[in-house]
Amino acid sequence: MITSSVFVHLQRPDNGEWVTVGRYTLTRAEKRIERSIGKFIYAPSYLQAGYPWVIDPINLPRLDRAVVYTAPRYDGLTDVLRDIGPDAWGKLLIQREHHLPATAHEFEYLINASNADRWGALTISTTRNPNPALASSPKLAKIDELLEELHLMAGQKAPKYPALRKRLIKTPSLGGARPKATVQDGDDYWLVKPTIATDVSNTALLEYATLKWGARAQLNMAECRLYQDHARSAVLVKRFDRTGAQRHMVISGASLLETEYPASRHYGGQNQARWSYPLLAQALRRIGAPKSDLNELFGRMLFNALCGNDDDHPRNHAAIWNQQERKWRLAPAFDVVPNISDMPRRLAMQLSANRWDISQEALLADWRYFGFESIIQAEQYRNQKIKQISLAAKVLDDIGLPQEQVQLLRLHMNKTIQRLT
Numbered sequence: 327m328i329t330s331s332v333f334v335h336l337q338r339p340d341n342g343e344w345v346t347v348g349r350y351t352l353t354r355a356e357k358r359i360e361r362s363i364g365k366f367i368y369a370p371s372y373l374q375a376g377y378p379w380v381i382d383p384i385n386l387p388r389l390d391r392a393v394v395y396t397a398p399r400y401d402g403l404t405d406v407l408r409d410i411g412p413d414a415w416g417k418l419l420i421q422r423e424h425h426l427p428a429t430a431h432e433f434e435y436l437i438n439a440s441n442a443d444r445w446g447a448l449t450i451s452t453t454r455n456p457n458p459a460l461a462s463s464p465k466l467a468k469i470d471e472l473l474e475e476l477h478l479m480a481g482q483k484a485p486k487y488p489a490l491r492k493r494l495i496k497t498p499s500l501g502g503a504r505p506k507a508t509v510q511d512g513d514d515y516w517l518v519k520p521t522i523a524t525d526v527s528n529t530a531l532l533e534y535a536t537l538k539w540g541a542r543a544q545l546n547m548a549e550c551r552l553y554q555d556h557a558r559s560a561v562l563v564k565r566f567d568r569t570g571a572q573r574h575m576v577i578s579g580a581s582l583l584e585t586e587y588p589a590s591r592h593y594g595g596q597n598q599a600r601w602s603y604p605l606l607a608q609a610l611r612r613i614g615a616p617k618s619d620l621n622e623l624f625g626r627m628l629f630n631a632l633c634g635n636d637d638d639h640p641r642n643h644a645a646i647w648n649q650q651e652r653k654w655r656l657a658p659a660f661d662v663v664p665n666i667s668d669m670p671r672r673l674a675m676q677l678s679a680n681r682w683d684i685s686q687e688a689l690l691a692d693w694r695y696f697g698f699e700s701i702i703q704a705e706q707y708r709n710q711k712i713k714q715i716s717l718a719a720k721v722l723d724d725i726g727l728p729q730e731q732v733q734l735l736r737l738h739m740n741k742t743i744q745r746l747t
């Protein structure tokens with residue numbers, strides 16, 4: 327048995343100081359068929375100080391030193407620690423750099439990613455020093471170099487800017503499968519997602535157009551910008567988990583839903599039972615999000631159906647702690663991209679219990695979880711949102727998407743409206 331342990335630190339939402347919030351210990355199974363055991367406990371010093379912030383209101387909800395939280399997913403990695411580790415893209419970089427086998431434990435990826443660029447307000451360290459690694463992100467002004475280097479990395483080519491390459495390899499912890507990096511512009515941090523060589527169309531432009539489309543339909547979308555020059559395009563998505571040096575507490579939809587994403591060998595496919603909008607709405611309600619967020623989630627589900635985004639999996643949703651309101655809130659929508667090569671009839675998450683299909687019945691069956699007083703109110707909200715989304719589609723023409731894509735999206739939207747009304 328190998329036992330490893332790390333301190334978990336939190337940047338306080340009220341004054342930005344770093345505090346040790348707890349300790350995570352992993353006892354790794356020696357055989358692949360066995361499960362490892364991971365445990366989290368809140369630090370006595372954190373409890374004594376009386377800090378009010380739980381770092382995961384669903385899975386680590388009680389500020390109590392007697393409670394040892396055993397991690398049921400990710401082969402023993404605690405959910406919120408999985409949230410601050412890399413996904414496919416970051417894992418690939420770490421595997422190459424540290425010669426990790428494809429079977430490496432999630433924990434290896436967590437500790438080999440630097441704290442400098444982690445998602446949210448948590449860091450980890452082997453000592454009590456929170457070690458937030460304040461090294462600054464590449465600046466927005468250097469974005470062309472950054473895009474060139476990301477392009478070379480995605481193609482497994484030698485670096486052109488070795489110092490930048492080194493930095494990007496050290497800070498791959500933001501999730502997702504596609505190449506990406508963070509740039510800083512004053513107090514704002516932007517997630518840069520380029521169109522890559524293997525994309526069949528300009529994915530960055532499509533993501534940009536879709537985020538604008540949702541925003542114009544009065545949905546809460548992450549703010550975005552487009553970078554385009556003769557050689558490359560990228561969408562820049564403003565990070566909602568950063569304001570200057572302050573990191574904001576966040577939690578993924580996967581953690582809120584008590585499900586794995588992506589699912590591991592132990593978990594298999596069966597956990598998709600919990601990939602569900604009404605379950606996410608219930609979790610949001612449980613952690614104190616207001617009714618308006620539940621309505622918003624319903625609107626988001628509707629928008630995903632209308633725009634054809636079937637990559638709306640649990641890790642593509644999140645909640646964020648709002649210190650002014652002292653509340654968890656639904657985070658802005660991100661990673662919303664229509665599946666233009668195969669316009670979908672189903673979503674990744676259930677619209678209502680056991681219903682993934684995009685239909686009126688599935689959309690409305692679980693209306694009561696989305697903050698509505700009656701089904702009539704849910705229908706009125708649906709109708710109003712459909713009108714807004716439909717009108718807002720004009721943005722697609724203005725942004726300069728290829729005409730055939732705009733036609734495809736409009737056709738899909740109109741067919742879907744018929745199915746939903």
Ligand SMILES: Nc1ncnc2c1ncn2[C@@H]1O[C@H](COP(=O)(O)OP(=O)(O)OP(=O)(O)O)[C@@H](O)[C@H]1O
Pocket residue numbers: 413445500501502503504505506517519548563564565566567637641642660661
């Ligand atoms: N605007 C944002 N602010 C803060 N965090 C974000 C933002 N956008 C994305 N993230 C975080 O970064 C992760 C990766 O981003 P994103 O989902 O856009 O990448 P992707 O590679 O397209 O993902 P996927 O594998 O789902 O296709 C997200 O899961 C989320 O945790």
Ligand SMILES: [Mg+2]
Pocket residue numbers: 501502503641642661
């Ligand atoms: Mg994603």
